[in-house]
Amino acid sequence: MIAARGLSRSFGPRIAVDDVSVEVAPGEIVALLGPNGAGKTTTMRMLAGLIAPSSGSVTIDGVRLTRATGSTLRSRIGFLTEAPGLWDRLTVRENLRIYAGLYSLAHPDAVIRSTLETFGLEPYAATRAAELSKGLRQKAALARALLHTPDILLLDEPTSGLDPEIARTVRGMLADRRRAGCAILVSTHNLDEAERLADRVAVLHTRLLALDRPAALRQRLTTGRVLARVAGDAGAYLGTARGFDRGATIEYGAIVLTLSHADRETPTFVRALVAAGADVLEIRPEVPALEEVYLHLMADEARVATVPS
């Protein structure tokens, strides 16, 4: 497990990261969301032991990441940087071979062979990195980050700029690593990806604005609006609906009402509709997308920032 406690980092007078605490457990994917300049890369670098925090600490399975422990702990981390950072004049295989040496792998050839196979890079093994497409470079960089089978993965925008097919492959690989027990922190701008991939989402804007499961985050903005579609004339059941919400209306042939405790009241409402003789086709609570939650958090943060102290 990798854990950050009260992590802060300043560059001169500018605070890049302020008091961030986050844990990523084995077999868990946490997505780090935030606008440009929110401190995502700085946080990743601190977690990777590349830069030291101004205050706070990073621990890996209880061992604090310091200058003295850095070299040993870094061998347990796979770090995908924002740029693929492959050596252009070297082939894909050579790039991997050098990194196999840097991680002191015992059987580099076998590991490289299996990694190339896993990532579908065998046809490009002898191709120089400079000649690869952007997607293949990203795949090769990801292969490099996973070469030493790290139990912690830090990935800075792993699918940025990739076509949907390769992005999906990458997501599949990350899901595989999660199943293998890897603790994965992914920084991304792609909210849809975060929602589909991550067990928990951390929203960062210098400080941590939220850290929770995507569903729980969405729940925060849940309005209690429920849409009920019934067979036949919906207006015939509007009275039943108004027993729950006086403002219930018909929109596009469906009953729309707001329940103050949607979780508890929705089953009661459904039973009332059925009792009134309605054939219920669909009941859909209105749940905001993660994007709305994210934008809401950012808007809140902007309001806080502009309020004079």
Added chain:
Amino acid sequence: MIRFRALLEKELLDVARNRAVLLPVAIATLVFLVLPFVIAILIPATTGDSLGDDAGLARVSLLMGPHENLSTNGRVQLFIFQQFLIVFLLMPVTGAMALAAHAIVGEKQARTLEPLLATPLTTLELLMAKVAGALIPTFAISTVGLIAYALIIAGSAETGVLPAMLNPRTLVLVLGVGPMCALVSLQMAVVISSRVNDPRTAQQFGVLIVVPVTALVIGQVSGALWLSGRALALVALGLFGAWILLTLFSVALFEREAILTRWK
């Protein structure tokens, strides 16, 4: 050691794929391979003037010792070949300087430094591999040149000149002063490369490092600076100590954070 070897392999592969970068070293080696022969063999043979007839040269060549088994002409040849030997040994350093100066700042510019620093590679391993990566190819070229130098001396100079050259002083020059001088210069270039944020700046500072080397070379060639074998051994030892200190200094000066966060 495995990590050092791995990064060194990368450095050597990189140079092998970009051989043009070694062209200046090869040209410098060739020039200093040919130049002493032009002076000591070709010009006297063309003009018919024996080097031994030049009173100034004959006098200065006595710095090498009487060498009674050689004629005056042979002794002057010995003097010229011996003087050019140090030029020959040090000139490749100027070429390697470009490689060393580019070592860290080049990685940063290519955005390959961050993944590299995220590995367990230590700063000492990184810097040592960078120095060795610049040194080995240029030394390979100068070794080939050195063998050619000896063969040409054997084939064209007066009999006895080559055996007279093969003495402890030459050995100290070839195995001590040359490599140590190169190590110190390249280590310094790597330090500079880790402190500047532009390869051109590193290159400019690299030129400054070559200045004392050039002064040494000029002193040797002009005969103004003649160091005995013992003095050269001390110089080599001093350079070795300086290299150790410089290496420790370069590790202390290497700021991973500054390189990653402040360089653009």
